[in-house]
Amino acid sequence: MSKPVVAIVYHSGYGHTKAVAESVLAGIKEVDAVEGVLVSVDEVDEKWDVLDGAAAIIFGAPIYMGNVSAGFQAFAEKSSKRWFEMKWKDKLAAGFVNSGAQNGDKHQGIHAMFGLSQQHGMVWVGLGLHPGNNNSKGSLEDLNRLGGFAGAYAQSNIDEGPDVVPPATDRRTAAHLGRRVAEATLRWTRGA
Numbered sequence: 001m002s003k004p005v006v007a008i009v010y011h012s013g014y015g016h017t018k019a020v021a022e023s024v025l026a027g028i029k030e031v032d033a034v035e036g037v038l039v040s041v042d043e044v045d046e047k048w049d050v051l052d053g054a055a056a057i058i059f060g061a062p063i064y065m066g067n068v069s070a071g072f073q074a075f076a077e078k079s080s081k082r083w084f085e086m087k088w089k090d091k092l093a094a095g096f097v098n099s100g101a102q103n104g105d106k107h108q109g110i111h112a113m114f115g116l117s118q119q120h121g122m123v124w125v126g127l128g129l130h131p132g133n134n135n136s137k138g139s140l141e142d143l144n145r146l147g148g149f150a151g152a153y154a155q156s157n158i159d160e161g162p163d164v165v166p167p168a169t170d171r172r173t174a175a176h177l178g179r180r181v182a183e184a185t186l187r188w189t190r191g192a
């Protein structure tokens with residue numbers, strides 16, 4: 001039997017969010033019984049079948065002007081063709097966002113992804129971690145240092161390239177989300 005697919009569909013203008021997407025994929029790959037697939041919104045017109053066939057879809061976007069980037073939103077609007085047939089109903093969904101500021105209104109972006117998932121009748125999976133770096137013994141190295149609950153947050157200094165930022169701690173948090181969704185997909189598809 002073929003493995004259930006967890007697809008990541010993301011937009012990235014300058015490569016930082018792509019780096020986060022690759023970390024999410026690495027987390028998915030830690031779960032052998034699931035296949036992870038990366039889909040850039042730039043190639044989505046050739047990849048709708050991958051998304052339609054996936055058991056779970058993880059959305060990813062940079063924050064531009066306080067919300068998901070226009071590139072991601074264009075994908076969201078194109079997905080309305082799926083909505084007419086409720087093709088994505090009961091797939092698992094999750095999200096990650098990346099921005100220049102520590103906060104940067106990341107939650108606005110995650111909330112947009114959550115809303116998209118609910119329009120499609122999908123089942124949202126949150127991050128499932130306590131916040132890091134929220135007490136006197138905390139550190140910037142803590143997993144979930146940015147304290148997201150509804151999804152994985154990453155922060156990339158605006159004067160550094162994707163070879164440097166987001167930092168390793170945010171990439172580990174992103175990998176956690178990928179692994180969590182992969183494990184949830186196994187439970188969801190096997191009914192355990």
Ligand SMILES: Cc1cc2nc3c(=O)[nH]c(=O)nc-3n(C[C@H](O)[C@H](O)[C@H](O)COP(=O)(O)O)c2cc1C
Binds near residue numbers: 011012018062101103
């Ligand atoms: C047009 C534009 C708008 C942006 N708006 C925000 C913002 O509202 N909040 C923020 O924290 N960062 C903002 N940024 C910074 C990006 O979120 C940040 O540079 C991010 O790492 C870009 O990811 P990418 O390389 O995947 O496109 C903006 C960047 C651009 C280009």
